[in-house]
Structure formats: structure tokens, C-alpha cells
Amino acid sequence: xxxxxxxxxxxxxxxxxxxxxxxxxxxxxxxxxxxxxxxxxxxxxxxxxxxxxxxxxxxxxxxxxxxxxxxxxxxxxxxxxxxxxxxxxxxxxxxxxxxxxxxxxxxxxxxxxxxxxxxxxxxxxxxxxxxxxxxxxxxxxxxxxxxxxxxxxxxxxxxxxxxxxxxxxxxxxxxxxxxxxxxxxxxxxxxxxxxxxxxxxxxxxxxxxxxxxxxxxxxxxxxxxxxxxxxxxxxxxxxxxxxxxxxxxxxxxxxxxxxxxxxxxxxxxxxxxxxxxxxxxxxxxxxxxxxxxxxxxxxxxxxxxxxxxxxxxxxxxxxxxxxxxxxxxxxxxxxxxxxxxxxxxxxxxxxxxxxxxxxxxxxxxxxxxxxxxxxxxxxxxxxxxxxxxxxxxxxxxxxxxx
Amino acid sequence: xxxxxxxxxxxxxxxxxxxxxxxxxxxxxxxxxxxxxxxxxxxxxxxxxxxxxxxxxxxxxxxxxxxxxxxxxxxxxxxxxxxxxxxxxxxxxxxxxxxxxxxxxxxxxxxxxxxxxxxxxxxxxxxxxxxxxxxxxxxxxxxxxxxxxxxxxxxxxxxxxxxxxxxxxxxxxxxxxxxxxxxxxxxxxxxxxxxxxxxxxxxxxxxxxxxxxxxxxxxxxxxxxxxxxxxxxxxxxxxxxxxxxxxxxxxxxxxxxxxxxxxxxxxxxxxxxxxxxxxxxxxxxxxxxxxxxxxxxxxxxxxxxxxxxxxxxxxxxxxxxxxxxxxxxxxxxxxxxxxxxxxxxxxxxxxxxxxxxxxxxxxxxxxxxxxxxxxxxxxxxxxxxxxxxxxxxxxxxxxxxxxxxxxxxxxxxxxxxxxxxxxxxxxxxxxxxxxxxxxxxxxxxxxxxxxxxxxxxxxxxxxxxxxxxxxxxxxxxxxxxxxxxxxxxxxxxxxxxxxxxxxxxxxxxx
Numbered sequence: 001x002x003x004x005x006x007x008x009x010x011x012x013x014x015x016x017x018x019x020x021x022x023x024x025x026x027x028x029x030x031x032x033x034x035x036x037x038x039x040x041x042x043x044x045x046x047x048x049x050x051x052x053x054x055x056x057x058x059x060x061x062x063x064x065x066x067x068x069x070x071x072x073x074x075x076x077x078x079x080x081x082x083x084x085x086x087x088x089x090x091x092x093x094x095x096x097x098x099x100x101x102x103x104x105x106x107x108x109x110x111x112x113x114x115x116x117x118x119x120x121x122x123x124x125x126x127x128x129x130x131x132x133x134x135x136x137x138x139x140x141x142x143x144x145x146x147x148x149x150x151x152x153x154x155x156x157x158x159x160x161x162x163x164x165x166x167x168x169x170x171x172x173x174x175x176x177x178x179x180x181x182x183x184x185x186x187x188x189x190x191x192x193x194x195x196x197x198x199x200x201x202x203x204x205x206x207x208x209x210x211x212x213x214x215x216x217x218x219x220x221x222x223x224x225x226x227x228x229x230x231x232x233x234x235x236x237x238x239x240x241x242x243x244x245x246x247x248x249x250x251x252x253x254x255x256x257x258x259x260x261x262x263x264x265x266x267x268x269x270x271x272x273x274x275x276x277x278x279x280x281x282x283x284x285x286x287x288x289x290x291x292x293x294x295x296x297x298x299x300x301x302x303x304x305x306x307x308x309x310x311x312x313x314x315x316x317x318x319x320x321x322x323x324x325x326x327x328x329x330x331x332x333x334x335x336x337x338x339x340x341x342x343x344x345x346x347x348x349x350x351x352x353x354x355x356x357x358x359x360x361x362x363x364x365x366x367x368x369x370x371x372x373x374x375x376x377x378x379x380x381x382x383x384x385x386x387x388x389x390x391x392x393x394x395x396x397x398x399x400x401x402x
Numbered sequence: 403x404x405x406x407x408x409x410x411x412x413x414x415x416x417x418x419x420x421x422x423x424x425x426x427x428x429x430x431x432x433x434x435x436x437x438x439x440x441x442x443x444x445x446x447x448x449x450x451x452x453x454x455x456x457x458x459x460x461x462x463x464x465x466x467x468x469x470x471x472x473x474x475x476x477x478x479x480x481x482x483x484x485x486x487x488x489x490x491x492x493x494x495x496x497x498x499x500x501x502x503x504x505x506x507x508x509x510x511x512x513x514x515x516x517x518x519x520x521x522x523x524x525x526x527x528x529x530x531x532x533x534x535x536x537x538x539x540x541x542x543x544x545x546x547x548x549x550x551x552x553x554x555x556x557x558x559x560x561x562x563x564x565x566x567x568x569x570x571x572x573x574x575x576x577x578x579x580x581x582x583x584x585x586x587x588x589x590x591x592x593x594x595x596x597x598x599x600x601x602x603x604x605x606x607x608x609x610x611x612x613x614x615x616x617x618x619x620x621x622x623x624x625x626x627x628x629x630x631x632x633x634x635x636x637x638x639x640x641x642x643x644x645x646x647x648x649x650x651x652x653x654x655x656x657x658x659x660x661x662x663x664x665x666x667x668x669x670x671x672x673x674x675x676x677x678x679x680x681x682x683x684x685x686x687x688x689x690x691x692x693x694x695x696x697x698x699x700x701x702x703x704x705x706x707x708x709x710x711x712x713x714x715x716x717x718x719x720x721x722x723x724x725x726x727x728x729x730x731x732x733x734x735x736x737x738x739x740x741x742x743x744x745x746x747x748x749x750x751x752x753x754x755x756x757x758x759x760x761x762x763x764x765x766x767x768x769x770x771x772x773x774x775x776x777x778x779x780x781x782x783x784x785x786x787x788x789x790x791x792x793x794x795x796x797x798x799x800x801x802x803x804x805x806x807x808x809x810x811x812x813x814x815x816x817x818x819x820x821x822x823x824x825x826x827x828x829x830x831x832x833x834x835x836x837x838x839x840x841x842x843x844x845x846x847x848x849x850x851x852x853x854x855x856x857x858x859x860x861x862x863x864x865x866x867x868x869x870x871x872x873x874x875x876x877x878x879x880x881x882x883x884x885x886x887x888x889x890x891x892x893x894x895x896x897x898x899x900x901x902x903x904x905x906x907x908x909x910x911x912x
Binding site (some may be wrong): 067212216269270271272274275277278281282284285286287288289290291292348349 | 457594616709710712732733734736737743750751752753754755756757765766768769772775777780819851
């Protein structure tokens, strides 16, 4: 008997419901803004440095791009109900492969980059095959992968660092989009791109609302909508202005932004994306609804491998050498970002925007604490507690909603 | 006899829902008291109030236990007083031994060190009381559901139970296990254990209960003495209306053959034995075809093997569907060919419980709400709203997560999902299991409508009255074979059982 079902509270409607169902995302955004402001004030007071200086904002993106890029893939893996512990080792290994091809074999960058992405995809396929078709737990397969690819990295590099690289490869990470309007500050190309992005976000929001209204969906309360967009646009323009007054938009920021938009669209608006959520929510039901669950799990790991190799190249380019120790512990940052971003360990839920905000929260905290001169010991403790707090917040919300 | 338990004016509200309003229950010392009511009537909530799951203060009203006011803060508290509840879902740890389970949280220990010899000795004594001869070291997972149920009762006895509450104890049991359990209940009664049983099965209630309290919509309707207990009376009180018309009327308009299956044979997925043998059947347009049979007769296996080979291996046989020879080799191809299968277990196999209604409805036909690979969420909502109206899904919004719906409404969501794939033939496996009488009637209506629109409907059910009330034709399955076929006029419970028994004897002779 199921009185429990009947006992569940009926869903509230209107603003309350909207706030309730979007509490987490809005809360995370607010938390990010609050953390940034906190460091801004503290760093200025204690160190007398500008936390939001153009240079530091640029640094923030350079330091965190690889986490965000891998977190996009990790979200898919976790939504599908799996985990990938090997991404740090895979990033290191693919970085090493790239360095061999570039330095030892002197291949041009335009050949090397696609080759390495393919290597990443193959690594993902090799792991995904056992997970998807043999049903070996992903935790075990990727734990093995973590060891295997760390070992292969050491072997390939012979314990040495390999570098430096030609400028074109370095620019993958440390390059900036050139200003088409000449070298004067501010960088107009950057300003225009950021303004266009801000306009696009607002436009997409308005169009979405219009369409929802057309279909009779109760839209987000309009005051709320505009307030949220105002915050986003102001933040974006502020960051854009700062970047433009320094060296312009980092290449990696552009790569990352394009990927974020692509993955957000993929997860929320395509049939395949939806099927990954269904598979994570209830694999058996998904299967009996005609969804090819094995193929999708396989795909998420191939995708993860490709993104890990992209991140591996970016890290290698940034360090300007492939090192045996590259990427150690990346998997933890990436997985933490996904869970802070609101994904569920059980699979079936989590959004790209949440993951990006989660990764930025981690990144801003790393950066801010380093500037403040907080030791690595305390940094780890604090990051751990933030992860725990974010997940407790989730669980608390869920039990409250019933 | 004095009352061991008086629950007076119990009212329990959840945000937005009043689950219990002014419920009164009086249980006499040493009796077996049955509680009846539809799903969602409030039976389990009442028992949770009693056992302290909902602590004192979270409800209104008074509980008198042994004549004294009882204010339980949690389950431990109520167990201390001798009230033990055995839930529908058993709460045993499968990988631990019987002895470990019996004294879980209540170990036979001094200073934290377990006295195993004494624990085993006590376990044996308790097992004997419930009629089990298993060794105390047997792992619980090795026992069948029936014996696990008995272990649960032994566990309750280990706690010196005075008032034992059994929530649908026989729901998952086979007939002979159920009988054993009911015998044990009567034995315990002789030993002075007062018992409350929640059950849907009226024949069981008649057998063991001294009195019955019927609950409807969160209120007490009546308390009947043994002499007043009749099926009709209980149903009338439960439903609040006469049950003369349990099945909606329908004038069948049956057309040409829509689906024909010939010589369908399936091997067990990992054992070398045949599960389905040479099954042949036809389904006509506008026809409701029943498949009767005992548990394990192969009905579900047949349906699942047909539906995209979701069960078994070495599948052989021919299928014609709407004049064509469809490719049924995967689920998505079967769906494309016009087949839909509503699973027996909707929570495990049919729904994504944490997702909202609209996403569950679109799941099997995402193409239907997409342009190319891009989903239209507006279209998705329109579709969901359409089915919400057509199926009368009771929910404040299609954005409600299905986990919050009642069983009947969940089933309507599953049906909506499959109707949205525009099937020619729908196979419904136990479509009314675990849903209350009112919702059953609605599901029957939906089935009749589907047949009326020219779909072929196949209904697999263990409830013979339901098959007899709904179907134009009934196939009887036994041991993976078709044991016979009955038209509506020929069919009766006796003839179905006779076909099963005759086939069983044939099987033994062969």
C-alpha cells in the first residue's frame, strides 16, 4: 500500500515553486558572486592587491580552463551513472604524446592536435568498452586506467620533461585573440565579442520566455528574469572590460566558452542528451523504452577521453613542457566541480551551467587563497569542506522537498 | 476483553494533504485486528503514527497503550513498549546470517562482545516458534521470501513483542507460504500476541481476523465484528459505492487480424532450458485478448521476448503485424513496428521516478517532440498536457515528479508514454497491480477506449475476475505453452484452472 505517495505535499505553484526548483542554481551563482566579492575585499585589505585586476582575471581563466573542459565531459559520465577516475592520467599521457609528436617528430601543430584528440577518444573507447558492454564497474576500470596511463606517461617521457614547444602550440593556452583594430588599449575585438555574447545570452533568454509563453508554460517571474540577466550581463561586461584592458581574450577562454555553449545545448535540447539523463535515471526503464543504453555509456567515455586529451594539451602548452607529474589530482578537482555543481552521485541529474559555476567556485577559491598566502594544507581542508557543504545543501533541499 | 491500544482522533497532515483525519482505532488484547482500505486511504500512515515513525507532536490526537497515554519519539521507543511493525518491504540484511539479523541492534552481548553460542541457542528457539528449521548461521539471502517473512516475525518475537503489526505480509508470497504465515498468526494469537494485519486479500482477513476496521480517505468508516465480515460489506465500505459494476461496459467491434505470432520459442537467458514453447496467438483489431496463467507460466517472458528480444536467447518464431513481417530485433525497432509493452513492475522497469511527468511521457518517442535531434520543450509540454487530460492524471502540474504520484496515476503516465509511440498493439502486463479499485476502473476504461479506437490490446493478468470481466478472448498459458484458448462466452475461472491442470498433467506424462 502506498499512503506514502498520497502523503507527499502537492507541488506549490508560482514564484515559490520557481524559487524552489531553481534554488540551487541561483544559490550557486550567488555563492560564486559572494566568494568573488569576499576575496576582493579581503585581498585588498590584507595584501593591498586588486583581486579583480585584469591580470588576475586572465590568470583565473588560464588556471581553470582545463578543469571546466574536463568537467563538461565528466558531467555526462556522472549523469549516465558512472565515474571516470582516469582523466588526470589521460590528460598527462595525451600531453606527453603531443610533446613527442611536436618535439621529437617535429610534426606541425595542425596535425598533432587532431591526432591527440583521436588518441584521447581511443583511450575513452578502450575504457568505455569494458564499462558499457561488459558491465565492469566504471570505478574499477578507470581506477585501472588511472594507473595504466600514469605509468605510460612515465614510460613515454622516460622520467624527463619534454619541451619547449613552438609558439603556435603554446598559444593554445597562453595565446590571446589578436585585436583586429590595432594594438591600442582597450582591445576592441575583445569588447565586441563579449558584448555580442552578453546580447546573445539576453536574446536567448527573451526568446525562450516568448516560446514558453506561446506554449502556455508558466515562465520565470519577469522581475526575477531581468535581475538574473542583469547580474550575468554586468559580470560579463566587467570581465570583458578588464580583459580588454590587459591582453585581450585568451584563446582558451574562447575554446572553453564555445564548448560550454555546445554542451549546454547538447544536454538540454537534443534527443541524445535527454537519453543520457534517462539512462542515468533508470537504466532498465530507458532500455525498455527503446534507448540503446550501452552505446550511450560508451559514447560518454569516448567523449570524456577526447575532452581529457584537449585539457591535456592545454595544460602541456601552458607549462610549455610535458612532465611526468602533470595532471596529478585533476580527476578530484573535476569530480568535485561536478558535484558542487549539483550533479547526483546516483546519476540522472546535473546541469552544465551548474558544473561551470562549481568549477569556477573551486578555481576562485584556489586562486584567492593562494594570493592570500594561505598554505596548501589549509586550502585543501577548506576546499574539502566546501564540497561537503554543497552536497549537504543539496541533500537537505531534496529531503525538504520530499 | 480490555483494549490494549486506543488511537483516538488521530489527524496527520502533510503540506497540502490531510492524510488522516480524526481516525479512531481500538484493538483488544489478544485479538487479530485487520485494517482495510484502498491504496492511499491512510493505513500505512496510521501505522507509522503508531510506531513512532511520525513522532509524538507531529500529529494530533491521542494514543492510549495499556490505558496509558503513549508518546513515542521514534521506532526504538515504540519497540521498547513491545510494538513491532513488519513492513511490506522486508528489513533484513541479505548477506548476514539469520542469527545476526534476529538480534541486529539488540545483540546478545556483554560489554560489546557477542556471545555467539547463546545467540545461536536463542535463535534456534525463536526459529522453532515460527516453524523454521534452518541453521542460525544460514544467510538470509539463501531463504525464499516466505521464510524471510517468518524470520522477520522471529525477529519481532526476539524483541518481546506484545503488539505485532504486519503490513501486507502476504503480498509477495505464494499461496502455500501465505497459508503458513496465516497459521502462524493464529498460533501467536493463542500465545497472547495481539496483532494488526493490513491486507487487501479479503479471504485472508476472513480467515484470521477477529475484527476489521475499514479506512477510507483518511477516516475510519466502520469497525466490523467477525460475524459482520463479508466481502461485499468490506468492499462497499472501502470504496464507498456498490461494486456491482466493477468492469465498464463495452460493445466490442472486432476487425481483421492485426498481429499473429506463430511457433514462438525462447530459451532461458543463461540456463539450457526452453522457457517458451511453440506459442501461437492472434490479436484482432479492436480486441482485448487476455493471457491467463500461474506465476512462472511464462507470460511475462513471452511478452518481453516479443518486445525487442528483451528476454531470453535463441528466439525463434514468426510474427506478422498489420500485414507486414516486422523487424522486432531491438526495442526501438519493435516500437517503430507498432508494438508497445507496459511492464509489470512500473517503478523498476517503467518509470524514471525522479523525473517529471512530461519527461516520462516523451521518453519512448523523443522524435515525436523533436525536429531532427533538437527537442522542443513546448511541444513536450503540450503532449503531456494532452495525455494528462485524456487519461485524467491527477496532478497539479505535468512538471511534478512521478515519484510523488499514486500508483494509479503512475500507471496512467506509463500508458501515456506508450500511447505516444502510436502503437498498433499494446501488451499490458498486470496493468492494475497495486492500484486501488477506483483507479482500476479508470484503467479498464482506457483499455476499452483503446480497443474502440482499433488498437489490439493484450492483457496479462493474475487476477482471473479481471480477465473474465475485460477480455474478448483468453489464452491460458502453462509452463511456457498455450494450454488452451477460451472465448468470452466459454471462459470461467473453473475452465481456466482446468486447462492449467490438464496441461500440467500432459507435461508430466511427456
